[in-house]
Amino acid sequence: MRVLFTSKMDGEISSFHPYSFQEIVVLTAKLDAKLKKKNAKPILLDFMIFNEEGDKLYNGSYEMGAEGTSNIYDHVCQKLLELPMQNKNEETKRDVFLQQLTSNTPASYQIDMTGVLKEKEGQKSSWKQLGKRGKFFVSMISTTLVVAIVTSITLFILLSNQGKDLRATTQELEKTENVKTAYEGYWTGQQKKAVDQLQGMETLTESERKTLLHFLVELKKYDQALQYVGKKNSSSLAEQVMKVHGLEELISFQEAYPSPLGEFKIAFHNGEYKQAVDIQDMAMSPELYKQKGIAYLRLGQLEDAKKMASEAKNDELNKKINEYQEIVEQLTKINSQIETEKKSEDQNQSKIDSLKEQQDELEGQKNNI
Structure with missing residues (x-):
């Protein structure tokens, strides 16, 4: 089963x-x-x-x-x-x-x-x-x-x-058999046949519609997929394109079917965090709250990241925020030690250099959270 x-x-x-x-x-x-x-x-x-x-x-x-x-x-x-x-x-x-x-x-x-x-x-x-x-x-x-x-x-x-009467039950039975044939065809490599089978049905349940959209995205038949979601809702396909085909295909998809979500995904994965957090009019999901929270962390905007975490309720984002705070505390301590050493009459340059190495390492960790 x-x-x-x-x-x-x-x-x-x-x-x-x-x-x-x-x-x-x-x-x-x-x-x-x-x-x-x-x-x-x-x-x-x-x-x-x-x-x-x-x-x-x-x-x-x-x-x-x-x-x-x-x-x-x-x-x-x-x-x-x-x-x-x-x-x-x-x-x-x-x-x-x-x-x-x-x-x-x-x-x-x-x-x-x-x-x-x-x-x-x-x-x-x-x-x-x-x-x-x-x-x-x-x-x-x-x-x-x-x-x-x-x-x-x-x-x-x-x-x-x-x-339902016998006729309606028979029709439902035929439809179920068609859906079964479509799924079997797709899983055995007959993707086009499976899509044709589902598209040939008069009505689709929500689950069947989502399945058809997934099939169409895998086959890169975006024009057909948009017929089921509407061109104004291309954001819903952008996320699937990213998941199924990766960043390069999403960039191509975004050029043909621009959407705020597609723009955000591309900016985020290219490290353009300021551009990413400034994008508006996105239907937010837990995953988007998480990614936007990470973007705020990379920009050093801790309070904004915490706001995203309160919406995302995501363990990974909360962990990153805690790590970020710990690193900031360590950097503050090291910066203070460096300043103190520089003002010391018996200034120890090797100690300052060692502290600066630790500082650089922590800055790298902070930027990669």
Whole structure:
């Protein structure tokens, strides 16, 4: 079972990277706890779950660090249990999917799903009440039943499209099959075919639209990508271009499709920090706050850097600010020692030279933070 994110968490979770479900449960649990400990603002991540055959089983949005959940497995289980089931057949398919999710989850994070389902059926209790019972190893159900039902993409259709008539369900099934074919084609090297497949659809979900944009940026089909975001929103593509292709391609992209974000990225990476911090009209993100904070540090504007840090809530930026302050304190001390030595009647030139060497070294460290 694989998880693909169409949005990212800088430095922690990459977009469009196929994670194993086990891996992402552990990672989201760690990051969720970290955000809650820091009392940080929750981060919204869009994701999709696929089986090993490439069938999309589930898609949704996970709010990392929000109250009520502790990892992506916990989140999906809650959402599935909140879905109203129309009949016993749908309940069975949902329950099998819950068991399959649990079987793909590390033991220490597993919920006793059999007990949860029994209690839900008997008492109709809320998830919070059920959570007090604790987490235990899951009772495994028949492998044959899991394979027979879970690998069918009909599961996804039934869970997300309740109340639709047969015709609508058939259309949704065809669309899901087209999306599956597009993803498989892209991952096996048939990029153009995958893009054509997605562009040929009448409607796209937000996750599918983000995926298509990623494909188009990788293929450098920027005119087509801009049709989906609008030319006034070229900033949203500039960041993807930088991530996928690097600085040189971003420079070319900026010439054709100028944007404040593209201008900032180029100035920042070229060390033109004064120009970078003066750029206005950017939709700020945690990553941009971090980079702008670093730019202020390079300019010696500590208070402005601290303002950016308060918005970014980024450990790396906070660490750099602390390092910068320590270096400034050391430089102040060394400068004082140099002045004192110069005024001394028994002036020691070798000591002054040694202090100046330390001064130069610290200045270099400060400029490279």
